[in-house]
Amino acid sequence: MNSFPILETSRLRLREIKETDAASMLAYLSDTEVMKHYGLEPFQTIEEAFDEISWYQSTLKQKTGIRWGITLKEESVVIGSCGFLNIASQHYRSEIGYELHRNYWGKGIASEALGAVIAYGFEQLKLQRIQALIEPPNIASIKLAEKQGFVREGLLRNYEYTCGKFDDMYMYSLLGQDFATSIKGKL
Template identity: 35%
Template structure:
């Protein structure tokens, strides 16, 4: 089920433990993790643990996480994927993060477009969701650029870093 995805500038491949060192650097940046439901990392072993856990979810067809590799430099510049796969209801929730040095260059929408294409055309899903904290304006702009529909705000919907946070929910349907 898991296949590599390519765009004009990116290669998305299933995350691997060998990516730990680079992803640790990204996930240890408080600006990158500000709106993620993890604290910024302090030890590379934290990245290894997360990747191992995500590999287990992938083996159970519950989630898929990709390392985002810039083709020109062959550098890992972030990660993205399906946080949860719900084949019973033909839907998924996506997530993504990009290293700060690569912000504003269009990599997030490019990677998400590949996820959307794969979700709708290969996984035969009907709905892709994204949940974003209302203060995460850059992520909201990415979703708007990709014509996701804002459906509303889930009040105090999840606990993140010890506090309850509101989440804006966006969706894109196969028919959109």
């Protein structure tokens, strides 16, 4: 990728996250409610936000991920992020992840951003499978994934060790043919 792809929806602009976004990222990544199911402790310093940005940049450079900052069209402040990680291009597969500042929950913003990123994954990255790992108590994320057409495949017991405990994860997937069918259904 020569230039970072900008995605636009009716209300949102999804763009590359830069070092200048560290303070706005820290605002939501330091929130215990936002981080409850993120797999990391809430951030406490701006350096942690810089490290997160650096990680986004390294996955892009290595072609193992791409993460968009979510902004409202009329503003440039990053209010969350959404993107792909662990891209396995030889298998046409990737994981997807997202988080959003608590002030913007319940407004359809995460759904709008996720829809744009999913479309990019199938149409531009030519993925066949997008998967999401979601902790069972994360009801909001489960509802969001299912609204986008993801199917629960099973439970991965004690799949991750984060924040001093083992977490079970539901494995959700969305396949290219499911996406194509859902697009045709909306036409």
